[in-house]
Amino acid sequence: MKIIINNSSMVPIYEQIVDQVKALIRRGELKENDVLPSVRTLSKELKISALTVKKAYDSLESEGFAVTVHGKGTYVAAANQELLLEEQKKELEADLELAIQKGRRYGISDEEIKSLFELILEG
Amino acid sequence: MKIIINNSSMVPIYEQIVDQVKALIRRGELKENDVLPSVRTLSKELKISALTVKKAYDSLESEGFAVTVHGKGTYVAAANQELLLEEQKKELEADLELAIQKGRRYGISDEEIKSLFELILEG
Amino acid sequence: MKIIINNSSMVPIYEQIVDQVKALIRRGELKENDVLPSVRTLSKELKISALTVKKAYDSLESEGFAVTVHGKGTYVAAANQELLLEEQKKELEADLELAIQKGRRYGISDEEIKSLFELILEG
Amino acid sequence: MKIIINNSSMVPIYEQIVDQVKALIRRGELKENDVLPSVRTLSKELKISALTVKKAYDSLESEGFAVTVHGKGTYVAAANQELLLEEQKKELEADLELAIQKGRRYGISDEEIKSLFELILEG
DNA sequence: GTGGTCTAGACCACT
DNA sequence: GTGGTCTAGACCACG
Numbered sequence: 001m002k003i004i005i006n007n008s009s010m011v012p013i014y015e016q017i018v019d020q021v022k023a024l025i026r027r028g029e030l031k032e033n034d035v036l037p038s039v040r041t042l043s044k045e046l047k048i049s050a051l052t053v054k055k056a057y058d059s060l061e062s063e064g065f066a067v068t069v070h071g072k073g074t075y076v077a078a079a080n081q082e083l084l085l086e087e088q089k090k091e092l093e094a095d096l097e098l099a100i101q102k103g104r105r106y107g108i109s110d111e112e113i114k115s116l117f118e119l120i121l122e123g
Numbered sequence: 124m125k126i127i128i129n130n131s132s133m134v135p136i137y138e139q140i141v142d143q144v145k146a147l148i149r150r151g152e153l154k155e156n157d158v159l160p161s162v163r164t165l166s167k168e169l170k171i172s173a174l175t176v177k178k179a180y181d182s183l184e185s186e187g188f189a190v191t192v193h194g195k196g197t198y199v200a201a202a203n204q205e206l207l208l209e210e211q212k213k214e215l216e217a218d219l220e221l222a223i224q225k226g227r228r229y230g231i232s233d234e235e236i237k238s239l240f241e242l243i244l245e246g
Numbered sequence: 247m248k249i250i251i252n253n254s255s256m257v258p259i260y261e262q263i264v265d266q267v268k269a270l271i272r273r274g275e276l277k278e279n280d281v282l283p284s285v286r287t288l289s290k291e292l293k294i295s296a297l298t299v300k301k302a303y304d305s306l307e308s309e310g311f312a313v314t315v316h317g318k319g320t321y322v323a324a325a326n327q328e329l330l331l332e333e334q335k336k337e338l339e340a341d342l343e344l345a346i347q348k349g350r351r352y353g354i355s356d357e358e359i360k361s362l363f364e365l366i367l368e369g
Numbered sequence: 370m371k372i373i374i375n376n377s378s379m380v381p382i383y384e385q386i387v388d389q390v391k392a393l394i395r396r397g398e399l400k401e402n403d404v405l406p407s408v409r410t411l412s413k414e415l416k417i418s419a420l421t422v423k424k425a426y427d428s429l430e431s432e433g434f435a436v437t438v439h440g441k442g443t444y445v446a447a448a449n450q451e452l453l454l455e456e457q458k459k460e461l462e463a464d465l466e467l468a469i470q471k472g473r474r475y476g477i478s479d480e481e482i483k484s485l486f487e488l489i490l491e492g
Numbered sequence: 493g494t495g496g497t498c499t500a501g502a503c504c505a506c507t
Numbered sequence: 508g509t510g511g512t513c514t515a516g517a518c519c520a521c522g
Contacts, residue, residue, distance in 0.1 A: 012520080012522090013521080013522075014521075014522080048522075049521095050522095051521095052522050055521085055522080
């Protein structure tokens with residue numbers, strides 16, 4: 001499983017894992033009942049703490065994207081693509097909202113924020 | 124001085140103060156040599172700890188936007204407004220770009236991202 | 247790590263820590279990527295508040311002598327010896343300037359101050 | 370009475386007054402039983418708080434260089450001028466020695482320290 | 493375990 | 508009155 005960790009990123013490691021597993025599921029590279037790498041295997045592969053991988057898997061499970069079976073492993077749950085899409089949209093929404101709030105705190109007008117956004121989107 | 128604190132935000136209170144003071148300076152509502160509210164006054168006004176306000180003022184001072192005189196108060200320093208605006212825009216730009224990239228990784232179309240953005244901006 | 251705190255000194259505790267860590271780095275007793283004691287550990291060792299240690303580490307970080315990684319610890323930054331030397335020269339400069347100003351306030355002539363200085367330097 | 374206040378100096382204002390009054394006494398510009406300006410007069414002249422002048426006079430009195438008579442004013446006390454000069458020189462000497470020692474601890478050569486000193490003295 | 497933020501209040505120095 | 512420092516402890520996020 002191709003997971004790339006960016007240690008210098010501001011994004012927490014466990015969140016990077018969660019995001020990328022979700023992306024793999026949504027792109028069909030991980031399907032229902034596929035087995036995720038064991039916590040220990042992935043932690044060694046990524047050279048991070050097993051606790052961090054565990055936290056990522058817990059997060060995936062609590063969101064309904066994975067199911068852990070004691071003594072067996074963690075499996076990809078029934079792919080609810082609609083759920084996943086909604087979840088991803090909400091995430092994007094939150095990011096955009098944070099950015100907009102910051103711009104407003106900086107005293108930048110909504111018009112300026114919008115034109116900046118469009119510039120980036122088109123660029 | 125109008126400072127609005129959002130306690131449920133993930134952004135630290137002291138950073139919210141820093142951001143908003145910078146915005147006030149940039150918009151010309153705070154000018155060189157103006158006195159900022161005393162640490163105690165602002166802390167009572169915002170119903171937060173004096174130390175939190177102090178931390179914000181320390182940050183402003185270390186970035187060159189304020190000057191503190193012992194026993195007298197904290198004053199707005201001569202500021203390079205253009206530089207300030209550029210820095211803030213770059214920060215906002217980076218945030219927006221990260222959000223857009225995440226949306227695209229999730230397979231959300233640019234049109235959808237844009238309409239989501241506009242919804243938030245107007246809402 | 248040998249840090250000695252003088253509680254009766256006029257120099258703030260956090261500044262004493264900053265100064266001594268810088269000295270350790272410059273003397274090579276602390277090298278790049280070395281881990282500084284955790285905030286809690288050092289605070290217990292020195293019998294001071296954790297916040298005071300934190301303030302010292304924040305200061306070191308803002309000056310570029312340390313890098314903090316959330317959940318992991320605080321590390322000695324890439325040894326920028328030039329930066330350190332400059333910083334130390336500025337400190338010395340400030341001390342000398344204060345002494346000269348005091349001499350002048352005392353009505354001692356620049357010539358006398360200079361000869362006094364040379365006497366001490368040679369002695 | 371010529372007193373010059375440097376607001377941007379790190380030295381407290383009351384200490385600047387104390388130092389300069391001592392210098393005036395030592396140079397004979399202020400003699401035994403001369404009257405010092407009233408607290409209110411000097412505070413207006415220097416555009417500082419009367420409390421600050423009061424603190425300076427209190428300090429001079431506690432060191433034996435002035436005597437305050439209720440309802441009359443503050444007078445210059447009988448002073449041992451030679452002793453005063455010696456004390457002041459020793460104080461300056463101690464400050465210079467501390468600065469030099471710090472420079473040497475930092476590995477700065479005596480030549481560099483000396484040229485730094487002369488630069489400040491001339492500047 | 494680590495650091496990050498915040499509180500409520502204390503004491504001190506300077507004006 | 509002002510800022511400067513420090514405490515003892517809380518709660519959270521990250522590994």
